[in-house]
Amino acid sequence: MTRDAPVLRTxxxxxxxxxxxxxFAERGFHATTTRDxxxxxxxxxxxxxxxxxxxxxxxxxxxxxxHQDARQIVADAPAxxxxxxxxxxxxxxxxxxxxAGEHTMGRVVQYELDALEPDHRAEVILLREQIxxxxxxxxxxxxxxxxxxxxxxxxxxxxxxxxxxxxxxxYRPDGRLSPAQxxxxxxxxxxxxxxxx
Amino acid sequence: MTRDAPVLRTxxxxxxxxxxxxxFAERGFHATTTRDxxxxxxxxxxxxxxxxxxxxxxxxxxxxxxHQDARQIVADAPAxxxxxxxxxxxxxxxxxxxxAGEHTMGRVVQYELDALEPDHRAEVILLREQIxxxxxxxxxxxxxxxxxxxxxxxxxxxxxxxxxxxxxxxYRPDGRLSPAQxxxxxxxxxxxxxxxx
DNA sequence: GTCTATATATCGATAGAC
DNA sequence: GTCTATCGATATATAGAC
Numbered sequence: 062m063t064r065d066a067p068v069l070r071t072x073x074x075x076x077x078x079x080x081x082x083x084x085f086a087e088r089g090f091h092a093t094t095t096r097d098x099x100x101x102x103x104x105x106x107x108x109x110x111x112x113x114x115x116x117x118x119x120x121x122x123x124x125x126x127x128h129q130d131a132r133q134i135v136a137d138a139p140a141x142x143x144x145x146x147x148x149x150x151x152x153x154x155x156x157x158x159x160x161a162g163e164h165t166m167g168r169v170v171q172y173e174l175d176a177l178e179p180d181h182r183a184e185v186i187l188l189r190e191q192i193x194x195x196x197x198x199x200x201x202x203x204x205x206x207x208x209x210x211x212x213x214x215x216x217x218x219x220x221x222x223x224x225x226x227x228x229x230x231x232y233r234p235d236g237r238l239s240p241a242q243x244x245x246x247x248x249x250x251x252x253x254x255x256x257x258x
Numbered sequence: 259m260t261r262d263a264p265v266l267r268t269x270x271x272x273x274x275x276x277x278x279x280x281x282f283a284e285r286g287f288h289a290t291t292t293r294d295x296x297x298x299x300x301x302x303x304x305x306x307x308x309x310x311x312x313x314x315x316x317x318x319x320x321x322x323x324x325h326q327d328a329r330q331i332v333a334d335a336p337a338x339x340x341x342x343x344x345x346x347x348x349x350x351x352x353x354x355x356x357x358a359g360e361h362t363m364g365r366v367v368q369y370e371l372d373a374l375e376p377d378h379r380a381e382v383i384l385l386r387e388q389i390x391x392x393x394x395x396x397x398x399x400x401x402x403x404x405x406x407x408x409x410x411x412x413x414x415x416x417x418x419x420x421x422x423x424x425x426x427x428x429y430r431p432d433g434r435l436s437p438a439q440x441x442x443x444x445x446x447x448x449x450x451x452x453x454x455x
Numbered sequence: 456g457t458c459t460a461t462a463t464a465t466c467g468a469t470a471g472a473c
Numbered sequence: 474g475t476c477t478a479t480c481g482a483t484a485t486a487t488a489g490a491c
Contacts, residue, residue, distance in 0.1 A: 073474080088372070092288035095467060105476055110468065112474095171427075172369065175285070215434070216443045220421060227424040230368075237412070246413045253450045270456080292485065302458055307486065309456095462487075469480075 074112050076102040078126075081119045086165035090120055090176040120173060121181040127163075127170035128188035134159045135195050145203030146252055152199060153221055154248035160228035161240035167229030196222055200255055210257025217254050224250065271309050273299040275323075278316045283362035287317055287373040317370060318378040324360075324367035325385035331356045332392045342400030343449055349396060350418055350448040351441035357425035358437035364426030393419055397452055407454025414451050421447065 080101035084093040096106045113119045138155040139148035160167040197218040203209035277298035281290040293303045310316050335352040336345035357364040394415040400406035
């Protein structure tokens with residue numbers, strides 16, 4: 062039986078990205094040194110520059126992969142569900158739950174984008190807007206079908222996206238709510254927000 | 259007619275605190291240099307150290323005053339209002355509106371606390387918990403009186419506080435919604451969140 | 456209380472051996 | 474591809490003139 066875990070564990074790019082994600086989430090991009098990243102990955106300070114051109118490129122790779130993961134979560138959530146209420150609930154549940162379970166990644170993805178170079182930032186923001194469009198589209202469809210009563214689709218989308226994203230700020234693994242419980246709370250909240258006023 | 263604006267404008271402590279608030283909000287605490295703060299205040303790099311012991315003490319003074327302001331907003335909002343719905347709406351409206359209008363201060367207050375020394379951070383977190391207790395108390399009172407139907411006071415408080423705080427992250431002065439419009443949207447959302455499920 | 460000049464430390468990134 | 478050693482730039486904070 063072949064095992065690929067050792068191969069993954071010793072992949073230096075993966076190790077550096079994971080180490081940098083932790084460090085950026087804890088202390089922020091500018092407060093994190095390349096020495097700290099390399100040290101967490103069990104490497105010398107110079108080793109980072111064999112795999113990345115700069116500290117900014119490390120952040121770019123993390124932000125890109127993080128946004129791609131988040132987009133996939135939102136795109137997959139409503140699969141197989143028919144009503145717009147079920148679909149929106151699933152999207153908000155999974156998106157909130159992801160920001161809790163992956164709160165280190167989420168913190169980097171949501172709070173360190175200003176440190177990216179303009180071209181990299183623009184590329185990442187495109188992915189963000191796709192996620193926002195997915196949520197707004199589901200809300201608008203529910204309003205058109207008569208299932209949702211709110212007259213303000215953009216306002217509801219703003220509220221629900223903001224809620225999910227902010228989970229990465231306040232979530233603590235030893236807190237009162239598990240990622241799944243947060244997902245349940247936010248799925249319920251989603252239906253309240255799109256209800257008639 | 260006496261004018262006090264010139265006096266205020268030349269108060270070096272106030273000028274440095276305002277300059278630092280702007281810089282911290284734009285680039286974060288660690289990415290901001292003491293030279294940048296002093297330069298924005300129209301002073302030499304060394305002048306900052308006449309009024310503050312360190313860059314961290316500048317952040318501490320900003321975080322302290324910002325939290326005191328926020329607490330005052332939440333405490334004053336329900337004055338003169340009788341029903342718990344009116345009172346909670348007013349609290350959420352004013353708190354969200356404050357995070358929009360004072361988004362530079364809000365960003366520092368909400369996102370740079372990790373840069374504080376342990377003693378300073380602990381002092382500021384006490385003020386945060388008072389604000390959280392104010393909101394939770396109003397929700398619990400509304401549930402006890404039968405005015406609110408939600409069975410989950412802590413969940414509702416978590417959702418509403420998170421929403422208001424996150425305004426500081428996404429708000430832009432040239433955006434679609436004014437601070438007052440954001441307050442209206444969030445006041446409406448508050449009543450939806452505490453309604454029966 | 457503000458300035459110029461600088462001490463001291465640490466950073467991002469590179470050079471060159473193995 | 475990883476290491477040790479280090480360069481050049483820049484940071485916080487201080488010293489001392491005015």
